[in-house]
Amino acid sequence: MSLQMIVNALVNAALIAPPAMAFSLLFGILRFPNFAIGGYITVGAFAAYTLNVPLGLPLPLAAAGAMALTALVVWGTHVAVFRPMQGQSAITLLVVSIAVTLILENVIRLFYSADVRGFDIPLQRPWKIWGARITPEQLEIIVWSLLIGVMLHLLLAHSRIGRAMRAVADNPMLAAIRGVNAARVTAFTTALCGALFGLTGVFAGLDLVIEPLVGWNLTIPIFAAAILGGIGSPYGAILGAVLVGLAEEATILVLPSTYKIAVGFVIIAVLLLVRPQGLFGTAEIKK
Amino acid sequence: MKIEWTRRTLLASGVAALATPSILRAQDGEIAIGSLTPNTGGGGPFGPNITASHKRVAEAVNAAGGILGRQIRLYQENSETNPETAVRAADKLINVNQVLGIIGTFSSSVTLGTMPKCQSANVIQMCTSSSSDIPIADEKGLVFNFQPLSPIWGRAIADLVLSRGIESYALMALNNDFTRSMMDGFIERVGQDALVQEPFYYNAGQSSYRSEVTQLMAKSPEAVFIPSYVADFTAVYKELYRQGYEGVVITTSLSTGEQFKETVGAAGDGVIHGFPVPALSSPAYKQYLEEVGLEDTGSVQHPFGTAGRDQMSALLLAIEKAGTTDRAAVARAVWDVTTGEGKTTVYNIADGLAALRAGEEINYSGASGSLEFDEEGMVLGRDFQLSEIQDGKDVVLQRLEF
Numbered sequence: 001m002s003l004q005m006i007v008n009a010l011v012n013a014a015l016i017a018p019p020a021m022a023f024s025l026l027f028g029i030l031r032f033p034n035f036a037i038g039g040y041i042t043v044g045a046f047a048a049y050t051l052n053v054p055l056g057l058p059l060p061l062a063a064a065g066a067m068a069l070t071a072l073v074v075w076g077t078h079v080a081v082f083r084p085m086q087g088q089s090a091i092t093l094l095v096v097s098i099a100v101t102l103i104l105e106n107v108i109r110l111f112y113s114a115d116v117r118g119f120d121i122p123l124q125r126p127w128k129i130w131g132a133r134i135t136p137e138q139l140e141i142i143v144w145s146l147l148i149g150v151m152l153h154l155l156l157a158h159s160r161i162g163r164a165m166r167a168v169a170d171n172p173m174l175a176a177i178r179g180v181n182a183a184r185v186t187a188f189t190t191a192l193c194g195a196l197f198g199l200t201g202v203f204a205g206l207d208l209v210i211e212p213l214v215g216w217n218l219t220i221p222i223f224a225a226a227i228l229g230g231i232g233s234p235y236g237a238i239l240g241a242v243l244v245g246l247a248e249e250a251t252i253l254v255l256p257s258t259y260k261i262a263v264g265f266v267i268i269a270v271l272l273l274v275r276p277q278g279l280f281g282t283a284e285i286k287k
Numbered sequence: 288m289k290i291e292w293t294r295r296t297l298l299a300s301g302v303a304a305l306a307t308p309s310i311l312r313a314q315d316g317e318i319a320i321g322s323l324t325p326n327t328g329g330g331g332p333f334g335p336n337i338t339a340s341h342k343r344v345a346e347a348v349n350a351a352g353g354i355l356g357r358q359i360r361l362y363q364e365n366s367e368t369n370p371e372t373a374v375r376a377a378d379k380l381i382n383v384n385q386v387l388g389i390i391g392t393f394s395s396s397v398t399l400g401t402m403p404k405c406q407s408a409n410v411i412q413m414c415t416s417s418s419s420d421i422p423i424a425d426e427k428g429l430v431f432n433f434q435p436l437s438p439i440w441g442r443a444i445a446d447l448v449l450s451r452g453i454e455s456y457a458l459m460a461l462n463n464d465f466t467r468s469m470m471d472g473f474i475e476r477v478g479q480d481a482l483v484q485e486p487f488y489y490n491a492g493q494s495s496y497r498s499e500v501t502q503l504m505a506k507s508p509e510a511v512f513i514p515s516y517v518a519d520f521t522a523v524y525k526e527l528y529r530q531g532y533e534g535v536v537i538t539t540s541l542s543t544g545e546q547f548k549e550t551v552g553a554a555g556d557g558v559i560h561g562f563p564v565p566a567l568s569s570p571a572y573k574q575y576l577e578e579v580g581l582e583d584t585g586s587v588q589h590p591f592g593t594a595g596r597d598q599m600s601a602l603l604l605a606i607e608k609a610g611t612t613d614r615a616a617v618a619r620a621v622w623d624v625t626t627g628e629g630k631t632t633v634y635n636i637a638d639g640l641a642a643l644r645a646g647e648e649i650n651y652s653g654a655s656g657s658l659e660f661d662e663e664g665m666v667l668g669r670d671f672q673l674s675e676i677q678d679g680k681d682v683v684l685q686r687l688e689f
Contacts, residue, residue: 002501004501004530005498005501008495008497008498008501011495011497012494012495012497015494015495016494113327113328113331114327114328114329114331114367114368115331115546116517116518116521116546116547116550117546117549117550118521118525118549118550118551118552122552122553122554123525123528123529123551123552123554124529125528125529125531126529126530126531128531133529133530133531135529137529138529207495207525208494208495208496208522208525209518209521209522209525209550211518213492216492217492217493217494218494220494221494248494248495248498249497249498251498252498252499252502256487256488257487257488257489257490257498257499257502258462258487258488258489258490260489260490260493260498261490261492261493
């Protein structure tokens with residue numbers, strides 16, 4: 001494996017780690033795999049595009065705006081769709097979340113058409129380091145991804161709301177008895193995850209192209225990373241993202257590139273067979 | 288007015304129809320034709336021109352008294368360049384509007400997707416699609432393709448780039464029939480020896496194209512050829528640029544429209560692209576420009592709008608020639624009015640109708656090309672053009688005339 005492939009894998013990982021962490025956090029609180037993340041990421045990408053290109057805001061401001069808007073959309077979807085369905089089985093909610101992603105995607109398509117778009121920033125030529133090539137923009141994505149990992153760690157481990165999030169994820173009933181306001185924790189978590197999905201939309205728009213399917217295309221690698229790391233474990237999600245990134249890069253050495261998309265599925269299948277709780281997850285005891 | 292078709296009204300209208308003299312019935316009935324065009328989606332830049340051409344020809348014919356004494360009724364539907372939408376629309380055109388033909392389908396997936404319904408209802412199809420599966424799937428001889436099949440694209444683009452003295456290529460294509468067979472055509476012309484490595488494919492909708500691009504550039508080829516569509520090509524090209532590729536990037540013009548240029552900005556300069564174009568020197572093309580109200584700039588305008596004009600013209604001329612709206616007879620007549628030597632060449636529908644009515648044999652030569660069909664209904668040849676993006680605009684490098 002060349003150094004370039006490792007760089008490629010790291011950029012892939014930086015792109016999918018934040019949403020994989022957010023997916024894990026959401027799962028921890030809401031207890032179902034939320035397929036709506038594809039739609040959320042697409043909303044983030046288009047929100048940033050609208051602020052950046054038609055409205056002419058600089059990209060960092062547009063990104064902040066997109067994060068805020070996506071946070072609002074994710075929270076709003078929770079209040080309007082998932083909260084009224086609380087108590088339904090995880091499978092029901094999963095199917096509903098697929099519907100949500102289709103609805104969001106098609107609303108975007110209605111207003112923006114299926115055309116491809118990009119942000120108003122010039123493409124950059126790479127720096128060459130020991131034969132490997134990386135652009136400043138890709139380096140920024142990696143740094144941001146790391147920062148987000150650290151900030152999430154601090155939030156979860158050392159803040160009051162973080163402890164409350166972990167408490168609700170661990171045992172909602174016990175947390176409620178101990179006086180944790182589950183509704184507020186849920187609202188905070190959905191908004192926080194929404195912001196991360198929004199940011200992913202921005203990164204994906206930079207890395208790929210902005211089109212209605214941009215979020216959907218990332219969904220399987222994000223799932224694979226979250227499941228690999230152990231669903232509900234944000235740190236596991238980071239490791240999962242790196243491993244998925246490396247696996248996708250390594251595939252092309254041994255298999256035709258058209259099979260790359262299947263790598264995510266294979267990882268999910270093998271892991272569910274061998275270690276269903278993921279690398280970092282703890283096995284759930286069903287009573 | 289909305290008519291409720293109950294069994295009773297059906298019976299009543301049936302009896303009424305039988306009671307009417309047959310000649311009158313023919314005059315009363317309009318000839319229904321479906322226009323199914325990519326007004327949005329991947330074909331969005333081209334669809335509206337095709338639609339407008341269909342309308343323009345139909346209106347002109349109607350104003351001059353119609354065909355076989357009947358008016359043309361055009362039903363327009365948007366395929367969204369999406370086979371699912373297109374199949375629903377075709378269903379409506381066939382079953383509700385009872386169209387004689389569906390014309391204007393653009394992407395191969397749409398043409399192929401709507402074909403089973405059209406075949407079973409004996410509906411004529413006219414398209415600008417390139418998949419080699421189209422003539423195979425057409426079992427009844429009802430499909431006419433106004434665009435060359437994709438291996439021809441590959442060969443023509445290769446012929447055009449060969450003269451540029453490039454010696455080594457790496458190839459990577461989107462994994463679908465159109466682009467795969469285009470790559471095969473390209474290899475036929477440049478030769479296996481010019482390839483620095485095995486050609487390979489990628490899927491649309493990948494979460495990244497990094498490893499593919501790394502592999503494509505690995506042996507430092509002078510040029511890369513990437514048959515593709517705009518969404519995947521834009522993402523692939525961004526990655527090529529970011530990984531510092533400085534050779535020549537070659538693709539089809541379908542991938543490098545305004546969307547691509549706007550998305551990549553100045554980084555898109557230097558991309559070379561080719562596709563079939565109208566015969567710019569043909570009288571039919573010049574007439575088309577006048578009909579649309581465009582100046583003759585000497586460069587290609589409305590690459591698919593011209594085909595739209597030709598589809599409607601060929602179909603209506605064939606109905607006139609057949610003297611009936613029987614679909615099989617009309618389909619056979621399409622060859623009669625477009626293909627073969629020793630006939631009166633006509634460049635527009637008005638002249639064509641006049642010649643047919645004067646008892647002459649005609650050969651319609653269109654704005655999109657001279658329009659000669661092989662026995663499978665595939666157009667035999669088209670002009671090709673190679674352009675380069677310079678300062679965000681297409682600059683014509685070369686043209687290959689058929």
